[in-house]
Amino acid sequence: MSNPSVDDALTPYDAVLLLSFGGPEAPEEVVPFLRRVTAGRDVPEERLEEVAKHYHHFGGRSPINDQNRELLAAIEAELARRDESRPVLWGNRNSDPFLTDTLRAARAEGHLRICVVVTSAYSSYSGCRQYREDLAAATDELGLAAVDLQLDKIRPYALHPGFVAANLERLVEAVGTVDPKRATTTRLLFVTHSVPDAMDDTSGPGDGDGNLYIEQHLRAGHLIAQGLAERTGTTLEHELVFCSRSGSPRTPWLEPDINDRLAELAAGGVTDVVVAPIGFVSDHMEVVNDLDREARESAERLGLGFVRVPTAGTHPLFVEALVDLVEERAAEARDEVVVPAQADSGDVRPSICDSGCCPNLREARPALCGRD
Incomplete structure (x- = not known):
């Protein structure tokens, strides 16, 4: 540049x-x-x-x-x-x-x-x-x-090549610690912070279809899992799960919760899980409490092997x-022509947000760095 x-x-x-x-x-x-x-x-x-x-x-x-x-x-x-x-x-x-x-x-x-x-x-x-x-x-x-x-x-x-690559490097290293003698069926769980369904439904540009929050996680997870297979020859079935749900129980939030999903996987014959918190950039409270403590305790109770991947940090x-x-x-x-780096062919989100993008559903408040 x-x-x-x-x-x-x-x-x-x-x-x-x-x-x-x-x-x-x-x-x-x-x-x-x-x-x-x-x-x-x-x-x-x-x-x-x-x-x-x-x-x-x-x-x-x-x-x-x-x-x-x-x-x-x-x-x-x-x-x-x-x-x-x-x-x-x-x-x-x-x-x-x-x-x-x-x-x-x-x-x-x-x-x-x-x-x-x-x-x-x-x-x-x-x-x-x-x-x-x-x-x-x-x-x-x-x-x-x-x-x-x-x-x-x-x-x-979320889909910048460097963020994806950093998460991939963390995953490759973590997968190398899985005990092959006991892990007969390993599932890769990408984890992010749950949000209300309505917040996901309205994530993205105001004239779009919403659900950009989920879409970006799914795309990032796919790229990281694909990179793992290419780098190591290890192909793991993977999915997106959620943690840190809060708020009224009457309000729908994104599911499944990681603890609920661990129980389902154990009942279905999975022996080990690799937990990659790609929705977080550092190991803060939602990671060390909700994953390292609560989810790990759930896995131990269910007899699941549990490996937690570090965040990009x-x-x-x-x-x-x-x-x-x-x-x-x-x-x-500087008004220069810029070709933004992107890890896949999906839309690149702009630095100046579109009008109505990811709205505040509780109250109208002014916001900088956007067109509204």
């Missing part, structure tokens, strides 16, 4: 912002964090206390912030390797460092044109538009202090992909 007329491939950006969900880092932060996460959803206090037990099981500290610190350092190192050094800022939706504070400090330091990298790869309300709403809310809160800030988000990257291929995406967004900002 080099262009002799610009300083480097990140021009015109002054900084890169890593925008994430956030998490508590001490026991006393857990319930306030959960209140922020569920604000406006009428979640009973007793339900928050129940979810809080997941965090207290791990000492009241979510792993997500430490993982973001590692990812931030890895992005900085990759930028430096490319001679494209920029400050890499960090802001969270639900915990310190809060996005508004990060943007206020950025402006004070003279960082006015910022490329935003979100720690969510897939298209959906919670995975894309809600972050765009966060950006709009933060600039609104800053008022005149944000009048000269310009924030450009990278596109959804700070795999070099994933870090390189994120920087590639920032460079791609910078080229767009």
Whole structure:
């Protein structure tokens, strides 16, 4: 993406912002964090206390912030390797460092044109538009202090070759640990965060058919399973399952839940499962609690062998992909012709979201980095 007329491939950006969900880092932060996460959803206090037990099981500290610190350092190192050094800022939706504070400090330091990298790869309300709403809310809160800030988000990257390749590398290594003496029938389970059916039905462009959230996972899983067969000669029957369901039991959410599916597979003669959480970019609470603890306990109770594949995390291929995406967004900002990298022939989602894409079904809220 080099262009002799610009300083480097990140021009015109002054900084890169890593925008994430956030998490508590001490026991006393857990319930306030959960209140922020569920604000406006009428979640009973007793339900928050129940979810809080997941965090207290791990000492009241979510792993997500430490993982973001590692990812931030890895992005900085990759930028430096490319001679494209920029400050890499960090802001969270639900915990310190809060996005508004990060943007206020950025402006004070003279960082006015910022490329935003979100720690969510897939298209959906919670995975894309809600972050765009966060950006709009933060600039609104800053008022005149944000009048000269310009924030450009990278596109959804579930099918970027680097993200797919990083997940494939993790899977190849994990499959190599399956005990061939006991594993007579192994099933590969790709896992993601469940969302309400209605959120999946409306994921994607407003004039489309929806269900882009599921579609992207199925396409990514197919590519990764295909890559496993090509690399190792191991062909595993695979499927998509879900974890971390929450909300009212009267609201339909995507199924099957991984624990329910484990019981069905064990009853059907499967001896081992390889669990690949491709819906997550790092091993945060939904992974270490819902998979490493709860799903693993289910597998042990059912007599299933259980191997959990690490997430992309700070795999070099994933870090390189994120920087590639920032460079791609910078080229767009310079009005250059860009051919986005894609791991298959499906549609590439744009960095500027279409009108009505992945709408907020609860309330109308402004969102940046889109046409609405």
